[in-house]
Amino acid sequence: MAGLNKSEFKNPVVNWIDTRLPVFTMMQKEYGTFPTPRNFNYLWNFGALAMVIMMIMIATGIFLAMNYQPNTALAFNSVQRIMRDVNYGWLIRYVHQNGASMFFIVTYIHIFRGMYYGSYKYPRELLWMLGVVIMLIMMATAFMGYVLPWGQMSYWGATVITNLFSAFPLVGQPIVTWLWGGFSVDLPTLNRFYALHYLLPFVLVGVVFLHVAALHITGSNNPLGIDVKTPQDTVPFHPYYTVKDSVGVCVFLLIFALVVFFAPNFLGDPNNFIPANPLQTPSDIVPEWYFLPYYAILRSVPNKLGGVCMMFGSILVLFVLPWLDTSPVRSARFRPLYRKLIFVWALAFVVLGYCGMNKPEGIFVILSRICTLYYFFHFLVLLPILGKLERPLPLPESISRPVIGGGGGPMPSGAVAKPMEKA
Amino acid sequence: MRAFRNLLAAALLSVAAPALPAFAQDEAPTPPPQNWSFAGVFGGLDLAAAQRGFQVYSEVCATCHSLNLLHYRDLEGLGLTDDQIKAVAAAVTVPLGVDDQGNPKTGPGTPASPFRAPFANEQAARAAMNGALPPDLSLIVNAREGHANYVYAILTGFQDAPAGFKMMGGMNYNQYFAGHQIAMPQPLHDGQVTYADGSPNRIENEAHDVVTFLYWAANPEEIQRKQIGVRVVLFLIFMSGITYAVKRKVWADIH
Numbered sequence: 292m293a294g295l296n297k298s299e300f301k302n303p304v305v306n307w308i309d310t311r312l313p314v315f316t317m318m319q320k321e322y323g324t325f326p327t328p329r330n331f332n333y334l335w336n337f338g339a340l341a342m343v344i345m346m347i348m349i350a351t352g353i354f355l356a357m358n359y360q361p362n363t364a365l366a367f368n369s370v371q372r373i374m375r376d377v378n379y380g381w382l383i384r385y386v387h388q389n390g391a392s393m394f395f396i397v398t399y400i401h402i403f404r405g406m407y408y409g410s411y412k413y414p415r416e417l418l419w420m421l422g423v424v425i426m427l428i429m430m431a432t433a434f435m436g437y438v439l440p441w442g443q444m445s446y447w448g449a450t451v452i453t454n455l456f457s458a459f460p461l462v463g464q465p466i467v468t469w470l471w472g473g474f475s476v477d478l479p480t481l482n483r484f485y486a487l488h489y490l491l492p493f494v495l496v497g498v499v500f501l502h503v504a505a506l507h508i509t510g511s512n513n514p515l516g517i518d519v520k521t522p523q524d525t526v527p528f529h530p531y532y533t534v535k536d537s538v539g540v541c542v543f544l545l546i547f548a549l550v551v552f553f554a555p556n557f558l559g560d561p562n563n564f565i566p567a568n569p570l571q572t573p574s575d576i577v578p579e580w581y582f583l584p585y586y587a588i589l590r591s592v593p594n595k596l597g598g599v600c601m602m603f604g605s606i607l608v609l610f611v612l613p614w615l616d617t618s619p620v621r622s623a624r625f626r627p628l629y630r631k632l633i634f635v636w637a638l639a640f641v642v643l644g645y646c647g648m649n650k651p652e653g654i655f656v657i658l659s660r661i662c663t664l665y666y667f668f669h670f671l672v673l674l675p676i677l678g679k680l681e682r683p684l685p686l687p688e689s690i691s692r693p694v695i696g697g698g699g700g701p702m703p704s705g706a707v708a709k710p711m712e713k714a
Numbered sequence: 715m716r717a718f719r720n721l722l723a724a725a726l727l728s729v730a731a732p733a734l735p736a737f738a739q740d741e742a743p744t745p746p747p748q749n750w751s752f753a754g755v756f757g758g759l760d761l762a763a764a765q766r767g768f769q770v771y772s773e774v775c776a777t778c779h780s781l782n783l784l785h786y787r788d789l790e791g792l793g794l795t796d797d798q799i800k801a802v803a804a805a806v807t808v809p810l811g812v813d814d815q816g817n818p819k820t821g822p823g824t825p826a827s828p829f830r831a832p833f834a835n836e837q838a839a840r841a842a843m844n845g846a847l848p849p850d851l852s853l854i855v856n857a858r859e860g861h862a863n864y865v866y867a868i869l870t871g872f873q874d875a876p877a878g879f880k881m882m883g884g885m886n887y888n889q890y891f892a893g894h895q896i897a898m899p900q901p902l903h904d905g906q907v908t909y910a911d912g913s914p915n916r917i918e919n920e921a922h923d924v925v926t927f928l929y930w931a932a933n934p935e936e937i938q939r940k941q942i943g944v945r946v947v948l949f950l951i952f953m954s955g956i957t958y959a960v961k962r963k964v965w966a967d968i969h
Binding site: 329368371374375381382385526530531534535537538541542544545548549551552553555556561562564565 | 755782783788852853856857858859861932934935939940942943944946947950951953954957958960961964965968
């Protein structure tokens with residue numbers, strides 16, 4: 292009986308199961324005693340937060356699906372029926388609708404944390420790439436979910452975004468027809484978007500599992516970006532990080548609740564309260580806020596195909612980020628130039644978002660072009676040469692030393708030019 | 715999104731004001747903000763005003779505009795009693811499907827009936843309205859930039875067209891409407907609706923009341939939402955505090 296697990300659990304039922312299927316041993320190993328760097332700051336909460344909001348989205352989504360009608364004639368009113376007649380339907384729907392925004396806020400911060408502390412570098416390249424896959428799946432899911440309420444912005448957003456594929460020569464138009472299942476966004480499009488919007492979150496769960504599995508092979512990065520050397524550098528995941536993540540989850544839910552209960556339509560577009568009308572185009576078609584930077588990149592290029600390639604390229608470039616960044620030092624804390632430049636990049640990304648919500652006229656054309664250029668310049672030119680030009684600060688000997696010595700405080704949130712003086 | 719945009723615009727302008735040229739002005743002026751009972755975190759709903767607004771809707775707006783997403787039973791949310799709702803519903807004739815011979819049947823409404831629509835379909839509405847389609851008002855407050863302020867501004871913004879302004883036939887001049895030409899003639903006038911409770915009925919009062927009603931029609935869950943929200947937020951503040959205290963205690967031996 293070589294395969295049986297020697298379980299150390301006292302409870303006979305748990306022990307019986309664990310002997311045959313060691314899930315309890317696994318959970319104990321991966322989330323109980325799992326050695327975790329002791330110096331995480333609160334930015335390391337955001338992975339757990341993303342996990343929480345993902346589960347909230349799936350749970351609320353399943354209940355919405357029970358009441359939603361994926362039919363162009365019924366979809367809009369079925370959503371309103373959920374809002375008005377289903378018990379607490381308004382709560383479920385507002386949580387789901389604003390949950391998408393919260394998911395993206397959390398994920399963008401999570402990604403930025405990875406960039407700031409060099410979490411994508413050896414040996415976590417694959418972990419990072421799986422993260423980029425997760426972001427792509429999230430984007431596809433969010434886009435298709437926004438189409439389902441079948442309001443004006445749903446319809447016209449779907450039309451504009453699917454039409455992007457027509458930019459590709461020869462195959463473009465057939466691809467668009469294939470995506471639509473017809474010659475315009477219509478019932479077949481809504482049906483397939485609904486099916487895919489239900490499917491993709493479970494694909495997402497699968498990739499998230501791989502993301503976490505890869506994380507548990509390499510172990511977590513940490514604010515110092517240096518490897519764990521001795522057991523003094525780590526603490527068991529439970530209770531230290533379960534409780535620290537719980538603090539983050541509570542604060543996150545608090546912010547989430549403020550949005551859901553007091554400003555649930557703040558991030559929405561008034562046009563989506565008008566049922567889809569193929570004969571009437573809204574005066575501006577704006578995507579949801581989390582797509583605005585990419586929308587600005589798309590529109591900054593005068594050529595449609597060029598714009599589409601730049602837009603997809605802006606995300607695909609992240610796949611090769613581990614090899615574009617030539618510096619052996621992970622954490623920006625010890626990279627005096629990168630530490631400033633990463634915020635310049637972040638500023639360019641935010642300005643792109645601002646350009647994306649305005650009509651591409653006047654100053655916004657110039658701004659979005661400059662920022663698009665800088666976005667790619669940062670990845671393709673700055674990062675490769677920076678590793679060679681920059682003289683990193685001396686790295687600490689180990690994680691436990693600076694922590695015990697009182698160093699290693701959290702990163703000041705959002706401070707652009709401010710050096711990290713608060714230790 | 716427009717609110718968000720304005721916020722960001724203000725933030726950006728305050729930093730970079732000299733560097734940016736003036737934004738092109740929208741054709742229609744921004745609707746001036748009004749005092750709404752439902753504004754703010756603790757804002758409830760002035761039920762008396764909303765009930766008066768329902769009267770305005772029934773006597774004036776309902777001639778042309780539907781409220782397709784509402785049922786008479788929803789009037790409970792305005793504070794009407796079951797008997798009042800039954801009376802309101804019974805006073806209108808609504809379609810009741812078909813009879814045994816397959817002929818369309820009509821009869822008095824019940825609380826379960828949807829609000830009676832003034833026109834059977836879009837074509838009938840356009841035919842009666844000189845080609846224009848009066849929009850459904852169920853979500854009108856949410857569906858326009860400016861929300862309640864905008865709807866109020868439209869209702870009170872009718873004027874004589876300025877000299878030299880070219881009006882198309884059958885159109886009316888409204889200072890707050892994009893393009894200033896609106897198919898709807900001025901619906902509200904001073905003293906048009908006589909309120910049972912003797913409330914003032916100048917055009918401003920009527921517009922304010924009907925917008926309060928329409929706000930409720932678009933967001934019927936809002937009172938309950940805010941009440942639950944206050945409790946949820948207080949609970950989460952408490953939970954955050956207590957979790958942070960536990961965290962401090964657990965980590966005490968590490969730092």
